[in-house]
Amino acid sequence: MNRFLTRRRFLIGSTLGASALTLSGCDLFDQNDKVAGVIRSAETLTMKAQRLLQGRDALAREFSEADISPSFRVNGTSSPDSEEYAELLEGRFAKWRLTIDGLVERPLQISLDDLKKLPARTQVTRHDCVEGWSAIGKWTGVPLGTLLKTVGLRPNARFAVFHCADELEKTLDGSGRYYESIDLVDAFHPQTILAYQMNGKDLTVGHGAPLRLRVERHLGYKHAKYVMRIEIVDSFDSLWGGNGGFWEDRGYEWYAGI
Template identity: 75%
Template sequence: MTFSITRRRLLIGSAAGLGAISLTGCDDVAQNAKVQAVLEMAETLTMKSQRLLVPRDRLAREFSEADISPIFRSNGTSQPDGEDYARMMETGFAEWRLKIDGLVEHPVELSLADLKRLPSRTQITRHDCVEGWSAIGKWTGVPLGLILQSAGMRPGARYAVFYCADQLEQTIDGSGTYYESVDLIDAFHPQTILAYQLNGKDLDVAHGAPLRLRVERHLGYKHAKYLMRIEIKDSFASLWGGKGGFWEDRGYEWYAGI
């Protein structure tokens, strides 16, 4: 019997394996320096290979209305803790603002109404979770590249870092705050959007209200929910674990392209 091993299956298996190791109390592979170095080398090779072989603007597969899943599970947090988020929920996110700063020429703050007035994109795509499930949904939002182009990239800009409202661990240094990042190649991809609707309705809390990232050529943990701020940076050196994301700081791959 012949088996086809795709990158998606390999990543799901790797991430699930890391989680299982942690839960069973065995030696955590993610904390083993030698193993981690090998994983990072493989990740770099995979990213460079995909970037070389796959055109930058190549689209992830899009589906029809008939393909939309009857149930779309929520990945990660289902509702952020904290009084600030609770207050925003009570007002229908009227007071919520998305801050865009860092290595940009024109830092801005945008309300949900501001975002909805901008040109939008709707796409029906498949969400692939590292836990092994998939679902197809129709997402509507603003192309991230459009907003970044308007803000203007300054010299040295390499990454877009997404800070979220959910705090998964209570830590003094803020390292428990959920965050993610992509490089500017993925940030400017035509299917990378800041989504405010799922299946024709405004996002509910479980799916990331009021705004979440959709970066369709990556696994689900890259699709950050509850967005509060986007910072353009030249490196991850000043960010907590220095790996570019909450789960990446805990052993997941930063490049989760599929």
């Protein structure tokens, strides 16, 4: 068996197993903070071990266009349910702006047209969902690292948080809105891109139009769709459940590396 595939399957299996343990233990978390602490420590160990084995800049496998899946299922939100998004969609995202702020020297707002003028990267990669399915797609977008270098990071910057247009749960405090985060190691990884095309065409609504994150060494729920804002932070303390993501606030692992 291909050595790369063997290791990748092992890493996927170990990550899925840890996620299941975390989810099955949600009630236990409420009863015993020590158990939660142990699982968080195990997650940190997993991250360090994977980066040691793979290397910080090791690339996820890339495929040929002949390997592209004939269908790529839409998962999570199929269309954000908000007037703001509906207006942007109706105008073909001409008024959409990506905001980058937080712990940066030069906050930025940039249009989709201007993003498309920047140097782009195209990659054919496999999307692995925590539910157990996979699909191969061709993605084109701007390397996230390019934009972060443009805005300039402050010395205490540690994480990039992706605020999205879709709201999976209706809540008064905004905690039901989708968001995700990655650390700066993954943010500057060459395959971490803000994709605006899939398989040579602009993203469909179901696949995250106008912009989605592709962080190819992570499970699918880390690949945030409908990205509206990137906030650079030093911790997750001010973010709803404080765990760095919509699903993480509900028991999933924050580091979903594969």
